[in-house]
Amino acid sequence: NAGVTQTPKFRVLKTGQSMTLLCAQDMNHEYMYWYRQDPGMGLRLIHYSVGEGTTAKGEVPDGYNVSRLKKQNFLLGLESAAPSQTSVYFCASSASPHEQYFGPGTRLTVT
Amino acid sequence: AQSVSQHNHHVILSEAASLELGCNYSYGGTVNLFWYVQYPGQHLQLLLKYFSGDPLVKGIKGFEAEFIKSKFSFNLRKPSVQWSDTAEYFCAVIPGYSSASKIIFGSGTRLSIRP
Numbered sequence: 001n002a003g004v005t006q007t008p009k010f011r012v013l014k015t016g017q018s019m020t021l022l023c024a025q026d027m028n029h030e031y032m033y034w035y036r037q038d039p040g041m042g043l044r045l046i047h048y049s050v051g052e053g054t055t056a057k058g059e060v061p062d063g064y065n066v067s068r069l070k071k072q073n074f075l076l077g078l079e080s081a082a083p084s085q086t087s088v089y090f091c092a093s094s095a096s097p098h099e100q101y102f103g104p105g106t107r108l109t110v111t
Numbered sequence: 112a113q114s115v116s117q118h119n120h121h122v123i124l125s126e127a128a129s130l131e132l133g134c135n136y137s138y139g140g141t142v143n144l145f146w147y148v149q150y151p152g153q154h155l156q157l158l159l160k161y162f163s164g165d166p167l168v169k170g171i172k173g174f175e176a177e178f179i180k181s182k183f184s185f186n187l188r189k190p191s192v193q194w195s196d197t198a199e200y201f202c203a204v205i206p207g208y209s210s211a212s213k214i215i216f217g218s219g220t221r222l223s224i225r226p
Contacts (some may be wrong), residue, residue, distance in 0.1 A: 043216040048213060106156045
């Protein structure tokens with residue numbers, strides 16, 4: 001099993017550009033999550049999904065949108081990137097109420 | 112708001128020293144507790160977890176943690192650290208009321224081991 005994979009691994013955007021990050025999991029988990037990791041702040045939840053076709057807001061949802069059209073995929077979109085969105089983005093999945101499994105991360109820089 | 116506190120932001124130890132990293136949480140009900148480790152350039156991996164039962168939990172690579180309910184604490188310990196333990200360590204909590212296994216992470220403790 002590949003576990004949780006993320007595409008792309010690195011990306012540089014200019015302010016105002018848009019992009020989509022893809023997360024895929026092959027563990028048949030119901031729950032999926034998007035986090036951002038910033039120095040000294042740990043991981044903060046952006047959006048999450050409790051099943052195919054569902055999404056919900058986390059702690060820091062502004063500026064991001066998500067979709068879960070298929071159970072194994074969870075997409076994170078930035079419609080108009082801002083420098084404040086420079087961060088490392090991690091996707092995770094879980095079979096509630098158990099621990100979450102994390103992907104390798106996407107390093108995004110917005111200039 | 113519920114929170115997880117890791118008071119040590121950066122810990123520097125020599126090899127073979129003993130380690131204890133503090134973790135306190137603010138939720139008073141049932142909790143699921145975790146320690147995750149992030150080695151340089153890698154993603155988070157689970158070190159150990161506590162759901163119920165024996166409050167002393169043993170994890171991978173010789174790590175253990177003790178859940179002390181009265182102190183709202185879940186401190187991570189290792190009797191003798193190695194250079195390969197250099198990493199960032201995150202304590203995390205899933206409050207019992209969470210219906211979606213939403214984890215609340217601490218801000219992390221960076222551990223540096225001198226060879």
